[in-house]
Amino acid sequence: MRVRLESSRIIKPLHEGIPPTTNHIPLSVFDKVTFDAHMAIIYAYHPPNPPNATLETGLRKALSVYREWAGRLSKDNDGEPIILLNDAGVRFVEASMDIELDQVMPLKPSAFCLSLHPSIQGNIQELVQVQITRFTCGSIVVGFTAHHTVADGQATSNFLVAWGQACRGLEIHPLPLHDRGIFKPRDPPCIEFEHRGVEFKNPKLEQFHPLLDEDVDGVAVDQFHFSLGFLAKLKAKASSRNGNDKSYSTFESLVAHLWKAVTKARGLSAYQTTSVRISVNGRMRMDPRIPNEYFGNLVLWALPTAKVKDLLREPVPYGAKLIHDTVANVNDNYFRSFIDFASHKVKEENLVPVVDMGQSVIECPNLDVSSWLRFPFYDLDLGGGSPYVFMPSYYPLEGTILLLPSFIGDGSIDAVIALFEDHLAAFKLICYELE
Known part of the structure; x- marks a missing residue:
């Protein structure tokens, strides 16, 4: 071809x-x-x-x-x-x-x-x-x-x-x-949260771990379909400890499931720490709300973190709660604190962004999750109707997960996942198991 x-x-x-x-x-x-x-x-x-x-x-x-x-x-x-x-x-x-x-x-x-x-x-x-x-x-x-x-x-x-x-x-x-x-800093600035190690890092303090060519070449990418029925059962299980409180979202439930399954497939040490970097859209979180029509970037990241032994020992509600609480904390106060920090501290301390696709990406033992579930990508009608398929290109970046609505259009979700080949093979065996 x-x-x-x-x-x-x-x-x-x-x-x-x-x-x-x-x-x-x-x-x-x-x-x-x-x-x-x-x-x-x-x-x-x-x-x-x-x-x-x-x-x-x-x-x-x-x-x-x-x-x-x-x-x-x-x-x-x-x-x-x-x-x-x-x-x-x-x-x-x-x-x-x-x-x-x-x-x-x-x-x-x-x-x-x-x-x-x-x-x-x-x-x-x-x-x-x-x-x-x-x-x-x-x-x-x-x-x-x-x-x-x-x-x-x-x-x-x-x-x-x-x-x-x-x-x-x-x-x-x-x-x-x-x-x-x-997005103007406040006067005086009010930096309420730690942004070093989350959005910014000091390159002089960075610990470099050289990657072998075979490590990068050993990354595989595959797409997994999660049906509406599977997602409903998963959401019910993830929210089973909430009592009469509001249930966790489908996104929170699925990410908790994937986090646990990938961690198990990787065979990580029980006392290692694992985290998930989750993109958070600030438009709906800042006060006053920023219109969806804002053209530019308005995303920060939540970093729910757990010990491997806790994540694997506890049922999926444990991870779902970590994700829910950490994402909820990336609120207006956090975005305002980031603006103040980025405006006053980055140059002063010679900091650089944490995210960097200019180098080979190996996230293990962590994950990087982006959700395209709410973006109107399927609304691109060029004159002949909606697209038959919408998808990302090929990104063999280990530890990255991209969630997008399935082209079936019934609310089901496709997850594009990049892992080391042996980890991906192990993940395939357990990715549809419900506890």
């Missing part, structure tokens, strides 16, 4: 009337602490599908509203990172395959996925890249890459929905909120 590249070019925003005069946007403290890397996602559509010219024009119209994507990362005169709003454009790639889409379905994260979107490795100037791959049956696969520094999952999914609206000749609605200057 070979993807044939037909063309690759830069396209620029299609402005109506006089182009905006704003020439740059400073990055917020949340942009500076997130992954400094391109991310890639993949959509698959059955026919009928609009021609590439329609997709290109729609993208250009959407870029006129979301100008950040057509800009470039740079620095101002003080050396502070900014997004240049110079309309330099995004990359638009046309490709094809001489087979029907069903011949590569079901599409799961694998090295083949890397051919369905432009490369995200190396010095890439464009902040967004799009590849349209057409199949002989009339189906298309849309590969989309975007730089995480510019926007998080919520903001990126909003842009994709806007692209679809533009392709269908609709007005883009709702419009994005572009002001990244709304």
Whole structure:
């Protein structure tokens, strides 16, 4: 199976009337602490599908509203990172395959996925890249890459929905909120929580553990489907100790189950400590609430932590409670404390972000969990209806778990999990066991 590249070019925003005069946007403290890397996602559509010219024009119209994507990362005169709003454009790639889409379905994260979107490795100037791959049956696969520094999952999914609206000749609605200057430190600052070791680290104190090539090569990725019935039983078990109190969410219950199962599959020492880094969207947690239309990054992390012996000995409600309580504590006070800390202490102490995809990622004995369950990725209608499949690309980053709604559309969940091969094999044997 070979993807044939037909063309690759830069396209620029299609402005109506006089182009905006704003020439740059400073990055917020949340942009500076997130992954400094391109991310890639993949959509698959059955026919009928609009021609590439329609997709290109729609993208250009959407870029006129979301100008950040057509800009470039740079620095101002003080050396502070900014997004240049110079309309330099995004990359638009046309490709094809001489087979029907069903011949590569079901599409799961694998090295083949890397051919369905432009490369995200190396010095890439464009902040967004799009590849349209057409199949002989009339189906298309849309590969989309975007730089995480510019926007998080919520903001990126909003842009994709806007692209679809533009392709269908609709007005883009709702419009994005572009002001990244709304996150101002308090005077005087009030740093109530410890942010060293959570969002920031001192590189001079970092303990480096060299990775062997065979360690990195030994990571495998697979996708697991958790049915609605399984999730209902799991949620009931996770909430069984709550009495009349509110039950844990499906997300909390599933993450607790996966945390315990992966820890068991890894065969960790009983007295090791294991934690889960969970992405927390600040839009619904800050007071006053930040609209979902905010365009940028607004994510911090919860770090529920346990001894391996406790996590494995206790039933799943133990992990669910740890997750629930730790995530609940990433509230408005925590976000405000982070803003104050990032604004006053990072430069003073020469700290750097903890998250780093520039190095080979080995999380063991920990996990890194991201949820795309509430993002409207399935709302990207380019003119022929909703996507048949939506998925991340191939990320062999050990210890990472990505949760996304199943394309079945019944509320079931797919989990994309990357582990060492022997750990993944052991996980497969126990991942559907309910205590």
